[in-house]
Amino acid sequence: MAVQSDGWSWFLPLAAGVSLFKCLFINAYRSTDFEVHRNWLAITHSLPVSSWYHENTSEWTLDYPPLFAWFEFGLSKVAQHFDKNMLLVENLNYASPETVMFQRLSVIFTDLVFIFAVRECSRCVQVQKVSRDILDQPSFVLSVLLLWNFGLFVVDHIHFQYNGFLFGFLLLSVAKHLQSEHLQGALLFSILLNLKHIYLYVAPAYGVYLLRDYCFTRDVKDGSIGWRSFSLLRLLVLGGIVVSVFTLSVGPFLVMGQLPQVLSRLFPFKRGLCHAYWAPNIWALYNILDKVLVVLGVRLKLLQEAELPRASMTGGLVQEFQHSVLPSISPATTLFCTLLSILPAVVSIWRRPRGARGFLRCLLLCALGSFMFGWHVHEKAVLLVILPLSILAVESREDAGIFLLLSTTGHYSLFPLLHTPAELLIKVCLMLMFTTFSFTALRRLHRGKGSLLRPLEVFYLLGLVAVAIACEVVFPLSPWKHRLPFLPLLVTSVYCSVGVCYSFLRLYLSLWRSDCKAKQP
Structure with a gap:
């Protein structure tokens, strides 16, 4: 296979176009995350470092790792030239036009990291043959799937967050591993972990892959790997990189005796399942x-409704709750289930190393396993699977099918984030555009190799249309709107859960087939 490199002739206009398009949504709807990050700007700018993780004037306290706090501190130095009042801790829910302009532009500007990472990933795409038709170039398709990703656009540039900046580090780290530059990949991931700790989801994949593929060297004669080929020097260099990054990030708070306080902010287990x-x-x-068991139990008179604990999962609140019939789930239980779900992928990459793409598949399974079984998982975390999966989707027909199923399901699950009527047309049009391109481009890349989706999978995806009409059009006009305001969330999540679980199984089936092929002589 050849590695495709087409130059910058189409990439720069593509990247510039998406950046300009983002500017159209500067005054669009924004969530409470807008105030979260404004408050963090104020905290890091106005208070000494020793107070950053103790400040609680606002309910949106600083709960990202220290490197992200320093990132906010750097942004605040620019923000003061737009509107100094946004940097006052006591100015809660402050959103002057200058503040909105600065924060929106800061997301667009820091997306340059993501744009560069996309370029690096597009250079790593393997192709069977090089085509002059741009739509037949996997690197072009991959760039569009990443730069114009519906979910990332909605979460960052309407809802408001800095995920593009963070995913830039992740994709750049993956690209470095695809280019066999393991130390640079490890450095980038260490920085990423200290920017946002949700990337702990994929840390097992990184740890096992680097230990197996970097710290062990292959025998020159037969290509085998054994304990005799273990390189202590490589392990020490790798460990030195990781320890250095964590020391620079967490070290000052450790010296100040604030590490327990920082950890309590990063892992607030009282937020509920x-x-x-x-x-x-x-x-x-x-x-x-x-x-369902509660309803059946009460109707069959097997349970007394007055004696059941009041479950508040659908109340829209962030809190702990007890299940009524089934055993309640604890953080320890979710941790056990998560580790169990990713164990086969980690064992597989240790026993049968398959290079950087084997690592990438393990990364996807770790990310999706953590999303499936983790504690208090946010819907936005599905992007941690969809974005890296784009790389495999342009190379493999089977992975393309999984991508279409998971991206369509996962992206639709983000619809409740934009819950105001004004954004209905925007989110529908944007998702239709991205989904149409995904299906059309991937089908064209893998033409002549059979259908990308099975009939049952197509039927399931068509069901999303019915769910969308029911939740976005019918429900707001029904009398249930005030009685059961969170019913659309429940229906959307339950229906999408089926597709996500199925995609998880398909990813594991793909890994199993790969292992079977590796065993064959």
Whole structure:
């Protein structure tokens, strides 16, 4: 296979176009995350470092790792030239036009990291043959799938967050591993972990892959790997990189004796198992099963409604709750289930190393396993799977099918983030455009190799249309709107959970087939 490199003739206009398009949404709807990051700007600018993780004037306290706090500190130095009042801690919910302009532009500007990472990933795409037709170039298709990703656009440039900046580090790290530059990849991932700790989801994939493929060297004669080929020097260099980054990030707070306080902010386990059904994972199905059993038990007079604990999963609140019939889930249980779900992928990459693309597949399974079984998982975390999966989708027909299923399902699960009527047309049009391109471009890349989706999968995706009409059009006009305001969230999450769970199984089936091929002589 050849590695495709087409120059910058089409990439720069593509990147510039998406950046300009983002500017159209500067005054669009924004969520409470806008105030979260404004408050963090104020905290890091106005208070000494020793107070950053203790400040609680606002309910939106600083709960990202220290490197992200320093990132906010750097942004605040620019923000003061737009509007100094946004940097006052006591100015809660402050949103002057200058503040809105600065924060929106800061997301667009820091997306340059993501744009560069996309370029590096597009250079790593393997192709069977090089085509002059731009639509037949996997690197072009991959760049569009990443730069114009519907979910990332909605979450960052309407809802408001800095995920593009963070995913830039992740994709750049993956690209470095695809280019066999392991130390640079490890450095970038270490920085990423200290920017946002959600990337712990994929840390097992990184740890096992680097230990197996970098710290062990292959025998020159037969290509085998054994304990004799273990390089202590490589391990020490790798460990030195990781320790250095964590020391620079966490070290000052460790010296000040504030590490426990920082950790308590990073891992607040009292937020509850789920967040109002928003994450389409196994616990959404578990919760709905508990409610179905309650209804059946009461109607069959097997349970007394007055004696049941009051479950508040659908109340839209972030809090702990007890299940009524099924055993309640603890953080330890979710950790055990998560580790169990990713164990086969980690074992596989250790026993049968398959290079950087084997690592990438393991990364996807770790990310999706953590999304499926993790504690208080947010719906936005599905992007941690969809974006890296784009790389494999342009290279493999089977992975393209999984991508179409997971991206369509996962992206639709983000619809409740934009819940105001003004954004309905925007989110529908943007998703239709991205989904249409995904299906058309991937089908063209893999033409002549059979259908990308099975009939049952197509039927399931068509069901999303019915769910969308029911939740976005019919429900707002029904009398249930005030009685059951969170019903659309429940329906969306439960339906999408089925697709996400199925995609998880398909990814593992793909890994199993790959292992079977590796065993064949």
